[in-house]
Amino acid sequence: xxxxxxxxNSGTAMPVRRQSTTRRTAAPASASERRDHLVKLAAELxxxxxxxxxxxxxxxxxxxxxxxxxYHHFDSKETIVDEVLTTFLDDLVGRxxxxxxxxxDPRETLSEMVRIGFGTLEPHRAAxxxxxNDWNYLRSLPGDRFDYLVKxxxxxxxxxxxxxxxxxxxxxxxxxxxxxxxxxxxxDTIWVTVRWFRPGxxxxxxxxxxxxxxxxxxxxxxxxxxxxxx
Amino acid sequence: xxxxxxxxNSGTAMPVRRQSTTRRTAAPASASERRDHLVKLAAELxxxxxxxxxxxxxxxxxxxxxxxxxYHHFDSKETIVDEVLTTFLDDLVGRxxxxxxxxxDPRETLSEMVRIGFGTLEPHRAAxxxxxNDWNYLRSLPGDRFDYLVKxxxxxxxxxxxxxxxxxxxxxxxxxxxxxxxxxxxxDTIWVTVRWFRPGxxxxxxxxxxxxxxxxxxxxxxxxxxxxxx
DNA sequence: GTCTATATGAGGATAGAC
DNA sequence: GTCTATCCTCATATAGAC
Numbered sequence: 001x002x003x004x005x006x007x008x009n010s011g012t013a014m015p016v017r018r019q020s021t022t023r024r025t026a027a028p029a030s031a032s033e034r035r036d037h038l039v040k041l042a043a044e045l046x047x048x049x050x051x052x053x054x055x056x057x058x059x060x061x062x063x064x065x066x067x068x069x070x071y072h073h074f075d076s077k078e079t080i081v082d083e084v085l086t087t088f089l090d091d092l093v094g095r096x097x098x099x100x101x102x103x104x105d106p107r108e109t110l111s112e113m114v115r116i117g118f119g120t121l122e123p124h125r126a127a128x129x130x131x132x133n134d135w136n137y138l139r140s141l142p143g144d145r146f147d148y149l150v151k152x153x154x155x156x157x158x159x160x161x162x163x164x165x166x167x168x169x170x171x172x173x174x175x176x177x178x179x180x181x182x183x184x185x186x187x188d189t190i191w192v193t194v195r196w197f198r199p200g201x202x203x204x205x206x207x208x209x210x211x212x213x214x215x216x217x218x219x220x221x222x223x224x225x226x227x228x229x230x
Numbered sequence: 231x232x233x234x235x236x237x238x239n240s241g242t243a244m245p246v247r248r249q250s251t252t253r254r255t256a257a258p259a260s261a262s263e264r265r266d267h268l269v270k271l272a273a274e275l276x277x278x279x280x281x282x283x284x285x286x287x288x289x290x291x292x293x294x295x296x297x298x299x300x301y302h303h304f305d306s307k308e309t310i311v312d313e314v315l316t317t318f319l320d321d322l323v324g325r326x327x328x329x330x331x332x333x334x335d336p337r338e339t340l341s342e343m344v345r346i347g348f349g350t351l352e353p354h355r356a357a358x359x360x361x362x363n364d365w366n367y368l369r370s371l372p373g374d375r376f377d378y379l380v381k382x383x384x385x386x387x388x389x390x391x392x393x394x395x396x397x398x399x400x401x402x403x404x405x406x407x408x409x410x411x412x413x414x415x416x417x418d419t420i421w422v423t424v425r426w427f428r429p430g431x432x433x434x435x436x437x438x439x440x441x442x443x444x445x446x447x448x449x450x451x452x453x454x455x456x457x458x459x460x
Numbered sequence: 461g462t463c464t465a466t467a468t469g470a471g472g473a474t475a476g477a478c
Numbered sequence: 479g480t481c482t483a484t485c486c487t488c489a490t491a492t493a494g495a496c
Contacts, residue, residue, distance in 0.1 A: 055488080055489065055490085056489080056490065056491085057488090057489085057490095067489095067490085067491085068491080068492080068493095071490090071491065071492075075491095076490080076491080077490070077491095
């Protein structure tokens with residue numbers, strides 16, 4: 001104990017930050033890279049088997065070391081999953097923000113946000129999976145370590161809902177849908193895709209995004225209520 | 231061991247059945263009821279904490295007995311979760327089938343299927359949650375015990391896709407969306423709702439269903455591409 | 461930075477008394 | 479049908495040598 005271990009939870013309110021590790025002197029970088037590599041390996045295992053079902057022994061084995069050695073890099077298994085999630089969330093929120101500062105019309109902004117969501121699927125597949133499957137469990141752990149999950153979630157929700165309301169206010173979106181409910185459906189639809197999305201399938205994430213945007217804005221119906229069967 | 235324990239996995243191909251317990255003689259029914267009650271308690275815990283994070287001791291405690299006593303009713307923790315899931319899936323598939331035999335126009339049938347999905351949210355909230363969160367883990371267990379999850383999943387997928395294709399064939403649904411992809415989006419949107427749906431909120435499940443059906447068929451857009459910003 | 465060795469605890473499951 | 483008592487395994491984490 002007492003090593004390079006805990007890299008996070010220095011913040012309090014705005015939890016999404018980090019990524020630029022605050023490198024002290026002219027550090028060798030390899031330490032950080034090694035750590036990142038371990039986190040990646042762990043993330044894959046967490047995604048495949050679930051956080052709890054993944055043992056530190058398995059993580060170590062994957063890295064070609066013994067479980068005890070892992071504790072030179074991390075002070076606990078929780079710290080690892082913590083880093084998996086914050087890395088993803090930092091990236092996600094950063095992307096959202098950069099779209100929002102450009103402030104186009106709400107429909108275009110919302111489409112862009114959908115594209116961002118699907119766009120994170122590939123680089124952050126493991127993290128998203130962990131978030132989906134282990135959210136409840138992590139939130140149920142004693143302590144406030146994973147409170148930031150809810151914080152980030154709330155910030156993202158505000159971003160989406162604001163755009164939806166803007167769209168309704170200027171007449172581009174139908175006024176009779178509930179903004180919050182609509183947001184949740186969009187959100188869920190995007191993230192849950194990690195369950196079945198595999199790179200190299202018929203559609204890439206960009207294709208997925210456009211497909212979804214089409215249905216979302218224009219609906220499945222053609223307008224015809226006819227039935228000519230054939 | 232060697233009791234009333236294993237109640238399932240007698241079948242091979244068509245996995246969804248059971249519920250009518252094949253009561254041998256004129257059994258007291260309370261045995262079955264007791265068992266069902268225990269399954270319900272366990273389901274709630276599984277849903278809240280995750281299958282693995284839930285210990286048999288917790289389940290027993292919830293029931294006011296000791297963990298050893300649980301093994302009078304079930305031969306393993308897996309058997310319990312198994313029963314949680316099959317109970318739900320039996321009901322779900324049964325409901326789908328009864329809609330499909332009535333064969334109305336595809337749009338109406340699809341709407342009805344959406345209603346069914348949301349309709350299971352309340353009675354089967356715990357089971358659906360478990361299925362969402364622990365699917366990967368259960369599937370990763372050694373043995374073929376949970377293979378039926380995939381079997382049922384495939385059957386349900388066929389039902390949906392057939393209706394979507396019918397709708398496209400007779401001109402009611404836009405032909406330029408991918409049926410399988412569309413099905414998945416619908417499916418995911420419905421089930422993932424268990425994450426946040428709580429009975430007694432602003433909308434009941436029927437309201438949720440109508441809200442979603444509206445968006446799904448008619449889309450979010452009004453047609454106007456204008457911006458009057460008020 | 462990794463190893464060996466091990467503390468420490470918890471979990472699933474069993475046997476047999478009541 | 480439940481309890482007591484307990485087995486066995488496997489988990490996270492630690493201490494200190496190399």
